[in-house]
Amino acid sequence: MTVSYRPEVDGLRAVAVIPVVLFHAGAAGMAGGFVGVDVFFVISGFLITSILLADWQGGTFSYRRFYVRRARRILPALLTVTALSVPVAILLLPPPELRDFFRSVVYVSSFTANTYFYQTTGYFQTASELKPLLHTWSLAVEEQFYLLFPVGLMLSLRLGLRGPMGLLGLAGLVSLWAAERASHLDPSAAFYLLPYRFWELALGGGAALWVASAGPRKGSDLCAGLGLGLIAVAIFSYGEDTPFPGLWALPPTVGAAMVLLFTSEQTRLGRVLSRPALVWVGRVSFSLYLWHQPVLAFARAVWGVDLPGVVAGGAVVLAFLLALGTWAWVENPVRRPSGGVLLSNVWTGAVLAGAAMALILIGQFGYVRHGFPRLYATLHLPEGAVDTFVRMDAAARAEQIPTMPDDGACMFWSGAVDAAFEARFDDCASRLGPAVMVLGDSHAMDVYAIGAMSGQTPFLVGLSRGGCRPTHDGGDCPYVAVPAFVAARPGAVALVLFQQTGSFLIADAAGEFDTERPYEPGAVYSISDDAIDAILSYVTGLTQIVPTVWLGPFQESHADLLNPASPIYRGQMRIDPAVIAMFHQVDATARGRAEAAGVRYVSLIDQFAIGPDFLEQDGCITYRDDDHLSACGKAILAARWPAILAASR
Secondary structure, eight states, X not given: OOOOOOHHHHHHHHHHHHHHHHHHHTOTTOTTGGGHHHHHHHHXXXXXXXXXXXXXXXXXXXXXXXXXXHHHHHHHHHHHHHHHHHHHHHHHSOHHHHXXXXXXXXHHHTTOHHHHHHHHOOTTSGGGGGOTTGGGHHHHHHHHHHHHHHHHXXXXXXXXXXXXXXXXXXXXXXXXXXXXXXXXXXXXXXXXXXXXXXXHHXXXXXXXXXXXXXXXXXXXXXXXXXXXXXXXXXXXXXXXXXXXXXXXXXXXXXXXXXXXXXXXXXXXXXXHHTSHHHHHHHHXXXXXXXXXXXXXXXXXXXXXXXXXXXXXXXXXXHHHHHHXXXXXXXXXXXXXXXXXXXXXXXXXXXXXXXXXXXXXXXXXXXXHTTTOHHHHHHHHSOGGGHHHHHHHHHHHHHTSSOOOOOOSSSEEEESSOOHHHHHHHHHHHHHHOOEEEEEESHHHHHHHHHHHHHTOOSSEEEEEOTTOOTTSOOTTOHHHHHHHHHHTSTTSEEEEEEEOOGGGGEEETTXXXXXXXXXXXXXXXXXXXXXXXXXXXXXXXXXXXSOEEEEOOOOOOOOOTTOTTSGGGGXXXXXXXXXXXXXXXXXXHHHHHHHHHTOOEEOHHHHHOOOGGGGEETTEEOBSSSSXXXXXXXXXXXXXXXXXXXXXX
């Protein structure tokens, strides 16, 4: 058996890569373009299995030969794109994003990018569009598949062709079942990790085994056309809300397998997919896939997340041009050695290993140097603002996960109502009487810290966690367990102070919460009655058990502290008065609705009295990011704690 070149497979590669590129470019109607990656997985499984079978049947298989060919195919272009992205990232990305970029370089160069992005980001989050190497997760999945699959296939081939087909089918079904469950229980794991993607590669491998056992292929335009239609349906009808990659991934992947099985040079669809333009795109598809995400991410670093159409189109064209150059000068020459000593297996392996190690060292160095904040400030800021920026970057990094005050006695914080919390609480209640409890999200963590820093409340507990608020599903957030906790301890809690971020009461023009769009000059926004109702419903229920007060949202700065274009680095170290007016409006609306509902409400807008000049106080930058207070900012506000307690009782 030999693996002959099939131009229609390159055409299918083009069908896979174009939607992915357009999806990441934000093209209208391409919300499901991400399924192109799934089509690639099926193609990879098909071709790798075909190659392994051909070598095995021809008596030429060796693990060394297989892995050398895979290294030649993937690593030169991948390492080239990664290396060339480094200087551009240094020029364009602010330190937090650059630090994350350098960390991703380490994982990309060690072929574990999927595990890194699983731990750090969701594929459909807005922030993911700013990550230049996010797309390399799929290459890591393939690299891990290539490492394991040949061993299993070679062992199973000793059972005959039906042996690997059965084992591959069983493993694929288990993987699909796991992916379907994980797509609901842990969507990020389902998306990024090999065990949940294996079935897609196995589907392609099964198609190759079927071809090998069935003999010469018989094309069918009906079956192949149906397969192409399944891919198209997914591209044009799926979106970020589609549970993926469980059962919903079957249409595009089964469709890809049908195209591979039922197209040939004799079928109409085969001739369409074999047209020169599609074949050319298919041949450069790997380099195009590598380049499109860095180009688009760097464009967004300059023009913003919502790229103007002309800029997005220009970025796509640039990615095509870079792909063509990489294919012609890197990918193709190294894949097809022609006798030069530098292209021998030994030298190629040494060069690739050295390049990967160099990138790992560069990535680790950039990470431990925190993305070179002084270099970034020097390149982008007036001379007088450099030190301020470096100081702000260090403060934001130091307080990225703020330390909650704990006096070792009865002033403490927890992110969960667990056994340790209950034991400590009960011990304190038995000695000190009823507690004051601060409950809510990360802003409640700030309020708890303010109370603790004041030293005025000996029995003060914080129960809060970032993102935990009744305006959306609470999951395992601590506020969910509080009603039962206090009901089981009558009289042990004197007062509950509920507090959450004001940004989740403000919707932008598209109806989305917690975005920066409402704070842009002239932006349209609205205050959400539904979000306020969710808080009132929770607080009203809790009030039936224990005295509860809604502490209204405190003033957020929404000053872009780590953006060199921010006015604060042009001599305007102030909170925008328009943002202050917005939060006064939020406070007035929430207070009116709370009073109408009979819920006790204390305005932190009134109590903190934060004005435009609060952003910097005697050398203290009072916020650690656009909406959370810094340690020194909380210390300043701690003097207001007794008044807050007095107003709440």
